[in-house]
Amino acid sequence: MILKKIILNNIGPYEGKNIFDLHTDDRLNTVLIGGKNGSGKTTFLNSVRLALYGPLAYKKKTVTPDYLKKIKSLMNANAMKQQNGSLKEYENEFYIQIDFTIIESFQRINVSIIRSWTIGPNIKENVSVIKEGVEVSEVEKDQFFSHLRTTFPPSLLELCFFDGEEISHLTDEDNLSQYLKVLSSKIFNLDLFQNLEQDMYAYLDQSSTSKEQTRLEQEEKEYEEALNQSIRDLQEVRGQIENTESEITVSKQRYNKVKNDFSLHGGIAYEERTRLQEKINEIEVNRKHINEKIKEFIANELPFFIAFPQLYKLVVQLKNEEEFHVSNILKNKIDKLPVNQIMGELGVQSTNNTEEKLKESLVTHLAKTEEVNIIHNASKTEAQQVYNLLSQTSINRLNVIVSLIQENQKLLSDVQSNKKKLKDNEESPEFADMIQSMEEYTRSISELEERLNSLKNQENELRNEIEIVNKKFEKIKQQLYKIRKTKSSFDESQKIIQISQRFQQHQLRNKIKDIEYFSSKMFKELIRKKEFIHHILIDPKTFQLSILDHNSERIDKDILSAGEKELLALSIIWGTIMSSKKELPLILDTLLGRLDNEHKHSIVTNLLPKFGVQNIVLSTDSEIDANLYKDLKYTIANVYTLNYDSSNRKTEIERHFFNLENEKVTK
Structure with missing residues (x-):
């Protein structure tokens, strides 16, 4: 969108018909409007909003009494007095007309919106839309405004309005990151996808809450709590397993130390004892395996042997x-x-x-x-x-178990026999203490290993319990899913949301790279410290900014002055606009008020000529002096000064900038 002209007829301090020619081109892209405080600059800005969007400019969806009350306060006081004297003569005296061009169906077209108000017992609003000199029908008018709100929504227009206070506010890193996030969403049209996602989520939530759903939701909550508790218990058991394994390692180390001492002093007697002890350990391991098989048989198969006839x-x-x-x-x-x-x-x-x-x-x-x-x-x-x-519940299987029991009895007899040999070998008093220590360590290790096995069994039981509870939990979630699935398009809506989110991420990553390039380029041109920075990085998720020097090391942004931070914010905004390749009218109000002369000169000579296809600069006389005006005038397409006449309570528009060029505008 490029603004061409705005006409204010009896709006605010502008009495009668007042015309602002806003035409710009590639070389002369700036319209400079000067005025002191209270001269009508704010009315000019509000009129742009109001002309384009009507009630939406005041966050109203339709024409409401509150909206009309705001319109009445915007009408010129002198013209209102005339209205009271002769109503019919001045029936259509209050209107705003805005002329602009937009791209529609891949063609640039000229559009005029005329928003007028008639005074009577009640204020009435009338809106006309003229395309290429022809007024459109009511249906076409509704379609046009719907298209305008989509392609150039009010929120995007607000992002095109900048004032010195706002830029100063953006020097805070968090504010700049948040602003960049919002600006990227609007300017790259990602907000359309975000709005779609919100509509999809709202659609997915449209399900009736029945007694069955309430019951399932309660069960879902209970199973979720039980699942979380089991997970906490499992984590505690794992901690105990780690501690037990650590104790076993320490006990084995101490046992090996005593064993080595015994070996040094025990000779052959110790070798024989070691052999017997290893044999006992081997038999115990075999007995343990056999006992596990017998226990498993008793737990899983014996009931079927008992109930074999059935x-x-x-x-x-x-x-x-x-x-x-x-x-x-x-x-x-x-x-x-x-x-x-x-x-x-x-x-x-x-x-x-x-x-x-x-x-x-x-x-x-x-x-x-x-x-x-x-x-x-x-x-x-x-x-x-x-x-x-039935085929597994056979006499052959019973014979296998009986043979295991018999083998276990034989192994027990062997263990007892070998232990007796060890006992006989312990009669030597000089080894008694060492043997007793090794036995204590062996017993301790055995107890710890039993405890470890018990903990591992407990861990397996908890895992099984978690698996069972989780299956029930998932089953209830599926039931709730079916209840909430009120329409066949539920799955498609979920897929659309996922695709939309992936598309936004992909688009942002690509666009962020362009923003980094253009912002870095402009910031290096604006800042007085040459070779100070090499590149600006932007996190595509958090939009946090990082400045890198030529060694690719991060520069602490706190060392930047207030003016340099403002230049950084302007560079980021320019980089975003350049990346979007959109035609946007940018309105800059008291942009240079907080900067020193050198930074002002840098903005006027380096930034404004490239800032956009159309820059409307609102300034006071203290902000832009004669020298700065000389630098700026080579990019100025039109210039105005707003002078407020206090005695007549109206604003006069003059074709100069505070008498630096003295040419009156024709009304």
Whole structure:
């Protein structure tokens, strides 16, 4: 969007018809408007907002009494007095007209919006939209404003308005990062995707809350708490396992020290003891494995051996049911056989009696005719599991367990025998203390290992418990998901949100690189310290800024002066606008008020000529002096000064900048 002209007719301090020519081009891209405080600069800014967006300029969706009250306060006081004297004569005296160009359907078109108000018992607003000199219909007008709010929303227009206070506010790093985040969202049209996501989330939340949903949500909360508690218990057990393993390591180290001392003094007697001890340890390990197998058998298989008759009956019943189902299928197939055709193909004379006898014979030989009481009605997979269980519950399996028990008894006898040999070998008093220490350490290690095994079993139990609870938790979440899935497009909405988020991330990463390049380039041109910086980095997630020197080391931004921070903020804004490649009218109000002369000169000569395709600069006489005006005038397309006449309570527009060029404007 490029502004071409704005006409204020009896608006604020502007009495009568007042025209601002805002035409600019690539070389003369600046319109300079001077004025002291209270001369009408704020009215000019508000008029731009109001002309384009009407009620939206005041955050109102439609024309409301409150909106019309604000409009009434904006009307010129002198013209209002005339209205009271002759209503009909001045019926359409209050209006704002804004002319601009936009790209529509890949073509640049000229558009005028005329927003006028009539005075009567109630204020009425009328809006006209003129495209290429032709006023559009009401339907086309609604379509135009809808398109305008999408392509150039009020929030983006606000980001094109800059004043000295705002720029000073942006010198704070957090404020600048937040501003850059918002500006990037608007200027790269990412806010359209964000609005879409908000609508999608709102859509996904539109589900009715039933008693079933309330119950499931309560269960979901309970299972989540139970799951979190089990996870905390598991973490505690893991900590105990680590401590126990550490104690085992320490005990083994101490045992090995005593063992080495015993070896030095024990000679052959110790070698024999070591061999016996290793044999005992080996037997204990074997016994431990055997005991585990026996325990596993008792826990998992013994109940089926005890209930073997019932298991066998179950298998017989399942087979009978299966045979009964197959027989029924065969009966149905036999009943539907074309017997007459078959007998004819065989050359056999067919009668109704012979056909029936043939079917009965086939049923007798192929199908089971006895009735079976259906009890289980198991599936083929379930029946096969029972058959496998019966085949495993055999006498051979019992013989294996009996042999394990016998082997365990034999190993126990061997352990006792070897321990007796060790005891006999301990009669030598000089080794008694060492042997006692080693036995204590061995006993301690054994107890610790048992404790470790117990903790590991506890860990496995907790893992299983977590798995079971998590399955229930996930099941409830799925049920809630189905309840909340009120429309078939639920999944598609989720996918759209994910794609939108990935697209935004991808776009931001690419655009941030452009912003870094352009911002770095401009900041180096504006700042007086040459070779001070090499590059500006921007985090695409947090939008935090980092300044790198020529050694790629970060520069502390706190060392920058207030003026340099302001130049940094302006460079970032310029870099963002350049990256967007959008035509934006930029309105700069008292931009240079806080800067020193050198930085002012740098902005006027380096930044403003490149800042945008159209810069509207609002300034006081103290902000831009004669010398600065000389630097600026080579980029000025039009210049105005607003003089407020206190006696007549109106603003006069003059075609100069505080008499630096004395040419009156024609009204």
